Amino acid sequence: MSTIVGVIGGSGLYELLDGAVEHAVTTPYGAPSSTLSTGQIGGRDVAFITRHGRAHELAPHTINYRANLWALHDMGARTVITSSAVGSLKPDVQPGEFVLCDQFIDRTSGRIDTFYEGPKVVHVSVADPYCPELRARATEVMKRLGERYHPTGTAVVIQGPRFSTRAESRWFQQMGWDVLSMTQHPETALARELAMCCLNVSFVSDHDAGVTDDAEPVRAGDVWRRMAENQGRIRAALAALIVAAPDIPTCRCRDALSDV
Numbered sequence: 001m002s003t004i005v006g007v008i009g010g011s012g013l014y015e016l017l018d019g020a021v022e023h024a025v026t027t028p029y030g031a032p033s034s035t036l037s038t039g040q041i042g043g044r045d046v047a048f049i050t051r052h053g054r055a056h057e058l059a060p061h062t063i064n065y066r067a068n069l070w071a072l073h074d075m076g077a078r079t080v081i082t083s084s085a086v087g088s089l090k091p092d093v094q095p096g097e098f099v100l101c102d103q104f105i106d107r108t109s110g111r112i113d114t115f116y117e118g119p120k121v122v123h124v125s126v127a128d129p130y131c132p133e134l135r136a137r138a139t140e141v142m143k144r145l146g147e148r149y150h151p152t153g154t155a156v157v158i159q160g161p162r163f164s165t166r167a168e169s170r171w172f173q174q175m176g177w178d179v180l181s182m183t184q185h186p187e188t189a190l191a192r193e194l195a196m197c198c199l200n201v202s203f204v205s206d207h208d209a210g211v212t213d214d215a216e217p218v219r220a221g222d223v224w225r226r227m228a229e230n231q232g233r234i235r236a237a238l239a240a241l242i243v244a245a246p247d248i249p250t251c252r253c254r255d256a257l258s259d260v
């Protein structure tokens, strides 16, 4: 049986599928951010959910990440592609480029980041939080599409919803981190707890305030505009990545719950 690919649409991505069927779903963890849309892309079954809700009514710290992942998993998805708008911390990581993040640093606080709150306790490994096989395929896809992309990247995940101070931004840059997100944690760790293969596709929407001494402060409006202007590229990349996901993965993501 062909795999169902789950997609979590981040800022600027509120629809993905033409002629989708909408499902109002509930989970043991409460309601997900939106209805779940199902349909096909390139003959592959896809389940799509918006991270912030269809009208972007949920701030990063109020998102029910557990419900979103659970709903996709419950629909049959064992692979999830997460799309993100990210700020760049480096002059050579430019707005308008994709980054296939391979690591994250968690600077969030107070978010529920596990399905296992007892009596069952598990400790999954997130040493390599994103699926290596999906990332390798994504690199091939980006090359084939002729896209501007970075094959690796460390995202520092801030609590938001505010942007960083210049001092924070310079500090993150000095640490050698590449991009800023507000949502890659706990989403990625929760996908691992469900033993799902997870690929993050980040699109750089801005240069953060500390990248250069004269950098302009980030404005949310600029992020929305950049994401809207590049909808076509982002959707095309996601469609190609969905089609490229392996039916039978050879990675170890699906073993995440053995030996925990």
Ligand SMILES: CSC[C@H]1O[C@H](OP(=O)(O)O)[C@H](O)[C@@H]1O
Pocket (backbone or CB within 6 Å): 009, 010, 011, 012, 051, 052, 059, 060, 083, 084, 085, 086, 160, 181, 182, 183, 184, 219, 220, 221, 223, 224
């Ligand atoms: C207006 S930028 C802030 C918003 O955009 C990003 O969203 P997502 O990660 O869902 O693509 C960022 O993390 C913030 O939530």
Ligand SMILES: Nc1ncnc2[nH]cnc12
Pocket (backbone or CB within 6 Å): 085, 086, 087, 088, 158, 163, 164, 180, 181, 182, 205, 206, 207, 208, 218, 223
């Ligand atoms: N500069 C930034 N900081 C944090 N999250 C972001 N998402 C998009 N741009 C961002």
